[in-house]
Amino acid sequence: MLFLHGTGASTHSWAPLMPLLQHDIAVTLVDLPGHGLTKISTGQRSSLTYMAQDLLTLCQTLQFQPDFIVGHSAGAALALEMSKSLPLKGVVGLNPALSKFPGLAGVMFPMMAKMMALNPLTPRYLAGLAKSKSRVRQILSGTGSDLAEDQINLYQKLFSDKTHVKGTILMMSQWNLDRLLAQLNTVDTPCLLIASTRDRTVTCADVKATAERMRNTAYHELNGLGHLAHEEDPQKVAELLSAFFKQKRAALSQTSA
Template sequence: MDWARDGQDWPNRAHSRFVRHRPHRWHIQDAGSGLVVLLLHGTGAATHSWRDVFPILARRYRVVALDLPGQGFTQLGARQRCGLDRMSQDIAALMAGEGLQPAAVVGHSAGAALGMRLLRDLTQPPHALVGINAALENFKGMAGLLFPMMARMMAINPFSASEISRWLGNATGVESIIGGTGSRLSPEGLALYRTLVADRHHTDATLAMISQWDLDGLQADLPRIDTPTLLLVGDMDRAVPPATSVRAAERMPDAHVEHFPDLGHLAHEEAPEAVSARILAFLDARL
């Protein structure tokens, strides 16, 4: 993604800055004051995913959102560092380098798994976690074998990212994918995703992330995660089964699940005010 070309109308652009912290060059959005709340988007997204949640939370907290390595406007510096553990280590190092100590982490989908792994890697663990349609389980059955294998094959083919971007960037590709998650987005939201997936580098980094992702270690750690955790679930989610959060909460000492019956995987983009209200109520009671 090119900031001069693609960032002209990027949501919350006035709060964006770029930080070189090895091995990546990070795109960060930073607004508000007080305790730090870190926002982590899901696989294949970027800071735009928080476009409406970000300013609401920034009325009460200092909110920091970032693009994951290689996605959005963060430039990937080391391709082998796109898995859960290494990505968490690099985000923790970035936070330390910037003098930021998150009091809470809010993550969507794979970003929720990252938030849980950051409990181990941050210099001081946060006091609260929020997961929105948290992707906390590996793909089941044959999909668990085929999807990572396909991602690995595509990740080593230099032409695959361009081909996928070309397919997804057409008039119906993004609409089909978003609709498949159970969410309904505005034309603005769809256009932002279309900009992302049309970029070969963004798509390539997304494939690298998928190919390196493994949640076995995190699954084993769930019973030891005693940080107060709120898992928000869109019951219409067709990307991550709502039961995933229910099963996780049952294994965690201090976690509970709240449901949005009419929302899908991108619940925070569909209903940012309602989702933000739940997040703020939870954080205000614990920070």
């Protein structure tokens, strides 16, 4: 099983969830290109297509073929993109970022990200802002999630790393979901899309609408949690994941019997 975090995060975000998964589940966690401890060889491979290609290359190099991919936020888009090339048993999108920004924001936000990516001083400036713990807390609260102090400390350390910030900006500036969104109704892999009622970045309505467009896709809503639901209530998320894995494995066993 492969876990993919979202934009601006790292594998640390899955830590609360890991001890709660069934012991017979083998898990691989990776920092996305340009995030955390993963470096990028070129600044031109931070798009959805190239990131998915590089993650597939990593799997091949490690001789690792996942049965399931769990993606949070933008990680869900990567999981669906990778599903085109892998015989997966299932994909889970946790608060999946699978919608474009509405109206003018859809034009302005990518443009602003591209301008930021062109300025070599931007990563240093933004990383400097993270020295303020109250500012980091404010950013995380903006997702609709309430995190413990130790979790906030980890994000502060991450946001203070100018290399990580640069990788995040590059990803934002090159991200384009148009082709993936146009092909969602052709995805054959069984999927589970999970939305959180307090998420201020990805709405339940958008996630539900996306699930209804897709084949063989279930939708589940988490009450009272925000965008970082797997860090707020890892037990609840672990139960959902375990049930999905068990269901899909059982279905495949019956099919092959």
